[in-house]
Amino acid sequence: MLLLADDRHDVLDPHGLTAAEIQTRQITPHYLAALQQIPGWQGSYLAQTGPQLGIRESRHLRGIDKVLGDDALTGRRRADAIARCGWPIESHVEQGHTHYVPIKDDGWYHIGLDALRSETTPNLFAAGRLTAADAQAYASLRVMGTSFATGHAAGVAAAHFADFGVDVTRVQSELKRQGALI
Structure with a gap:
């Protein structure tokens, strides 16, 4: 079963960003467990996660021109x-x-x-x-x-x-x- 964080949080809102951070960290152990099922990965462990969730897109400049x-x-x-x-x-x-x-x-x-x-x-x-x-x-x-x-x-x-x-x-x-x- 593939678990994904809900990517519909408004990361410009501190409450939305916090919810996304919490949800992502909650599913992390499930990803580790899935990786440990792969031959050769049985002894793997999680040493650390990034300090903050990576956000691909949140805002753009309202420019004089726009790349299309x-x-x-x-x-x-x-x-x-x-x-x-x-x-x-x-x-x-x-x-x-x-x-x-x-x-x-x-x-x-x-x-x-x-x-x-x-x-x-x-x-x-x-x-x-x-x-x-x-x-x-x-x-x-x-x-x-x-x-x-x-x-x-x-x-x-x-x-x-x-x-x-x-x-x-x-x-x-x-x-x-x-x-x-x-």
Whole structure:
């Protein structure tokens, strides 16, 4: 019997997050017992768990622009690019099954600067899992490599904003000077 934590908790609410933490820790011994049934795992034991439940998705920036699933699927190239993403769309629609949808052609697409810029706060930039994206694009760009790239770009953009305002050409030049792959 496969036991799964209820993934319908609102993790932005402290009570919902606490309930999810408790429920996940309650099912942990059941997973260990299942693993101990596998030949060679009989003597396994749980040394520790992570300090906090890993949350895949909770919020996104409301950006000036948004990365769309179609951008990923078609391998969209953009003049305002500040990062690339090469991870396929990773779908977890069916519990226990992962489906990957590849990116067209060269296998990567651009992320534009405006997907990192707040729609309402001019000097606020976000990156990684907070990048403005629809559900399909999010399932591609949420990974660590792309999060590093968008984080780098957001930092450079914020620093340049302080001196020059929003100037994508300056941001791109600085990212390239620092060795970023755009």
